[in-house]
Amino acid sequence: MLKIMVVDDSSVIREKISRVLQDQQFELVGDAKNGIEAVKQFKEQRPKALTLDITMPLMDGIETIQEIMAIDDEARILVVSALADKPTLIKAIQLGASGFLCKPFSDADLSEALEELLEDLIDG
Amino acid sequence: MIKQLSSNKGLTLAALGLLVLVVIFVFVYSSISNRNAEFSTARLQLTELDERLTYYTASNQDLFAAESRQFTVLASSDVGKAFPQFTQLSRALGANDVVRSRSITKEIISKLGKNVEKQAQLRDLSLWAGLLLFFAYFLLIVIPQILKVSQLEEVEVEAKQESADIMDTINEGLFLLDGNHDIGIEQSKSLRDLFRLDRQLEGNFFDFIGQYVPDKTVQTARDFLELLFKKRVKEKLIKDLNPLDEVEINIVRRDGSYENRYLDFTFNRVLAEDELQHLLVSVRDVTKEVVLRNELEAAKEEQEAQMELLMRMFSMDKSTLKNFVLSSEAGLDEINQVLERRGYSDAEIRSKLVSISQQAHRLKGDSAALGLHGFEFTMHEFETQVGLLQDTQGGLSGKALLPAVTALKDAFSQLDRIKGIATRFSDFDDLDGDSDSQITVASRANSGQASLHTGVAAQLQQLASELSSRRDVRVNLNTFGLQENEVPEAYRDVVASSAVQLLRNSIAHGYSSPEQRIANGKSDFLNVAASLVQTENELRFVIRDDGQGIDQEAVTQKAKELGLIGEDEANVSVAKLIFHPKFSSKDEVDLDAGRGVGLSTVYSMVKQAGGSVMMSHAQNKYCQFQLVFPLSN
Amino acid sequence: MDNTEIEAFVTSLQDFFDKLDDKSVNIGTPFLIDDINSYLLDYTGVISITGNHKGTVFFTASKLMTSRMLQTMGVVSTVEEKQMDLVGEVCNTVSGNVRREFGENFLISTPIVMQGHADTMKVSNIKDIYLIPVVWNSLKSNLIINIKESKS
Known part of the structure; x- marks a missing residue:
């Protein structure tokens, strides 16, 4: 099973994503509500992939991508954000994010995005 | 392009085949001719010997010895090997035997003669066979190849013409971008029309587009194209991030006035031998679609607002509504008149604020009582703006009232909408022919409650x-x-x-x-x-x-x-x-x-x-x- | 249209007068009108605007005001032509300033100047046109802003 973690400041979104993750071939190894927690857990657990919110307190998603890429540039990051403006998403991908999903999203949207993320893992 | 390469290859192979054929033929023919020539020379030598021998006698020992040496050499040549008689001849000559020498000579000459004839026939035959072979080869292989190439060339010329026609007539603007983001020379004709230009586009894409869109968009486009040129980033992933889809551009017309258009840029990777070389850019004018869509959206919004109002107004008594419209109109007009009154000093402005805030509060109350929340909210906003000004210390200028006046403008337009619907109600009544009746559309709609309302x-x-x-x-x-x-x-x-x-x-x-x-x-x-x-x-x-x-x-x-x-x-x-x-x-x-x-x-x-x-x-x-x-x- | 854009027009007009002399210019309380014609004074400069906002901005001044302005600027002749030139210049300066501030999405044409009233001017069906009185040396001019948000 592939290790994955969820980063979002909203507990509702974290729960929703976690539920969908458990139905897929992922092993949920972490669950963080801001970038600082996320980086800390990432270092400990070294997951292969993570879902990441952009607007978060303390350390935002963009900064988190940079930190995580510095630790492991093979990590796959799915940006899950309501902040869907193009410059931000482009920036996220430039920094190393592998995909994005705009809030609000359905379970099916999330599954599809995760499948693509997984496919990416196998390819890469 | 690739097809043409292969046809050239065919032609080259055909030519190569022809060359091999020629070499073989020349070799065969020349070896036959050489042999024939050697045989002829040998016959000539023998004929001369026969003549000389008529003068020789057995006593001419020296001469015989010389002849014998000459024919010993000849005997070891190719011709000599073919005819063992040469060895006999050289021996006979060595033995000074005129008669025997002459008879052997004659024998060889006659045999050689037959041989030379045969060889000449063979030579002629091989010449004809060779020519025939050339002809056949040419006919069956070379000519079809040449024809094929010329046909392809024709197709290519035709294709070039066709693609030129396409580029001249296609509605979309098409061009290529290279890795340095420079605009390619091959461009569809409509591209320049989209930007109202007389000339082709040239130079750096971002410099060009920067003339029409805000810097921020250019920067985003730059980042986006950078991602597109990175092969590892999936094209599908970033497709939706294109900042130049339905981008609004501002074009200066020849007369100096401005024109707004919406252009849709699509970028596609062009891969050659698995290497990303260019981006194919297509540009479409989507102004009509965008304008239409925006209008539809605005109309829908307007309709929804109207529906809400309508539902509210249905539950309302007609004369109550009429009174509300009239008194609100008068109220808004009064506020506006107060503002219009001359007076721009701080004290004058403040006294205006006092009187308009009272009026606004009444309008807010009246609309709340009728449940017309849109209007109520606007008046609340107006009141808030006025309140902020009243709380402001120091000199007030008319300019500070702009936000409040904007709210007032919204109030006017909302009231206009309410009035529009109210008017339609009464039209409805007129159609029914009982406009004088006290029974209103609203009360008929929920007659049970009519007396309460x-x-x-x-x-x-x-x-x-x-x-x-x-x-x-x-x-x-x-x-x-x-x-x-x-x-x-x-x-x-x-x-x-x-x-x-x-x-x-x-x-x-x-x-x-x-x-x-x-x-x-x-x-x-x-x-x-x-x-x-x-x-x-x-x-x-x-x-x-x-x-x-x-x-x-x-x-x-x-x-x-x-x-x-x-x-x-x-x-x-x-x-x-x-x-x-x-x-x-x-x-x-x-x-x-x-x-x-x-x-x-x-x-x-x-x-x-x-x-x-x-x-x-x-x-x-x-x-x-x-x-x-x-x-x- | 956002208040910031209207404010930019007012501020830049204020600047123009501030630089004219040391007398302060007064901005009256803005109000709404539905008929531009009745508020036009002797000379009017018209600026049309396209971009995210579409519409027209008018600067209209009384002859008394323009004559006084010309005097202040040291122009001796006050023939019609000079008066119109002046109003044109005011509009040019104002529109130039606003364009510099709002750039791409706020496109402003070269102003035209007209004299007296124009009956062809649009009458709005509701009061949605801003009028901002500008008073300088007790002389009157109006800044009229008729701009509709273009849906985009």
Whole structure:
């Protein structure tokens, strides 16, 4: 099973994503509500992939991508954000994010995005 | 391109085949001819020998020896090997035997003669065979190849013409971008038309596009294209991030005026041998689509707003609505007229603010009573802006009023919409042919409630239910003498507006929690009674609630904070304070209370109508307002 | 249209007068009108605007005001031509400033100047046109802004 973690400041979104993750071939190894927690857990657990919110307190998603890429540039990051403006998403991908999903999203949207993320893992 | 390469290869192979064929033929032919030539030379030598031998005698030993040496050499040559007689001849010559030598010579000559003839035939045959072979090869292989190539060339020329035709006529702007983001030379003709240019596009793409779109968009486009040129980033992933889809561009026309267009840029990777070399850019003019879509969206929004209004207005009495429209229109006009009045000093502006804020508060109250929340909200916004200005220290300039005037503009347009719908209602009535009838469309729509929804009473009930649901309180309102035909025409507006303000005041200030009320020995809901009584010479409106009454101490304290009275002043009339334009006891401002203009508005309206206001109260027991208006008959 | 854009027009007009002399210019309380024609004074400069906002901005001044302005600027002749030139110049300066501030999405044409009233001017069906009185040396001019948000 592939290790994955969820980063979002909203507990509702974290729960929703976690539920969908458990139905897929992922092993949920972490669950963080801001970038600082996320980086800390990432270092400990070294997951292969993570879902990441952009607007978060303390350390935002963009900064988190940079930190995580510095630790492991093979990590796959799915940006899950309501902040869907193009410059931000482009920036996220430039920094190393592998995909994005705009809030609000359905379970099916999330599954599809995760499948693509997984496919990416196998390819890469 | 690739096809042409392969056909050239075919032709090259054919030519190579031809060359091999020629070499083989030359080799065969020349070897045959050589042999033939050798044989002929040998025959000639033998013929000469035969002639010389007629002069020789056996005594010519030296001559025989020389001849013998010569023919020994010849015997070891190719010809000599073919004819063993040469060895015999050289021996015979060595033995000085003229007769035998001559007979051998003759024998060889005759044999050689036959051989030479045969060889000549063979040579001719091989020549013909060779020529035939050439011809066949040419016919079967070379010519078809040549034909094929020329056909392909024709196709290529044709294709070039076709692609030129396509590039000249296609509606989309097409061009290639290289890794340095430079615009390619091959461009469709409509590309320049899209930008109203006479010439081809050239130079750096971002420099070019920067003339038409904001810098921020250019920067985003730069980042986006950078991602597109990175092969590892999936094209599909970033497709939706293109900042130049439906981008608005501003073009300067030849006459110097501006033109707005929406262009849709699509970028596709061009891969050659798995290497990303170019981006194919196609540009489409989507102005019509975008404009149409925007119009549709606006229309839909407008329609939804209208529907909401319509639903609200259906439950409303027609004449109530008409009164509302007329009095609101007059109110907005009055505000506007106050603004139009000459006067730009700080003091003049501030006095304008006071009078418009009272008017606005009345309009807000009236619209709330009818449940027209859009308008209510706009008036609240207007009031907020005016309030902010009143709180501003230092000199006010007319410029500071712009936000308030913008809200006023919105109010005008909302009222216009309400009026539009109201007009359509009456058109509907006209169609029915009973426009004079007292039965309104609205009351017919829910006839069961028709009698409840008339006049000031209906407005107050509506407001009470609105406010109780909005503030989650329980209110029981009883009215008397406030049905539509019971309020004299002359005082209808002032009674309606005052009643609304006073009811709001009761609910906002008089309400306490059900627990507290029960503890005070009251029912768990707030009771409010509003009545209108007409006597011979006066009209008396009374509104009374069994709420908290007025906290005299709190009012005095608040008045001191606001600087309305001095710190050590005591025993000031509460009534005077609560009717002051600046007074409000609520700390927070919301839609229902807290501006402090409610009671002062009532006061100035009643005064203007020639009436008077009285107030009485008892803490934790009740609060009552009484408005008295003179009647001439 | 956002207030910031209207404010930019007012500010830049204020600047123009501030630089003219040391007398302060007064901005009256803005109000709404539905008929431009009745508020036009002797000389009017017209600026049309495209971009995210579409519409027209008018600067209209009385002859008294323009004559006084010319005097202040040291122009001796007050013939018609000079008066119109002046109004054109005011509009040019104002529109130039606003364009510099709002750039791409707020495109402003070269102003045209007209004299007296124009009956062809659009009358709005509701009061949605801003009028901002500008008073300088007790002389009157109006800044009229008729701009509709273009849906985009």
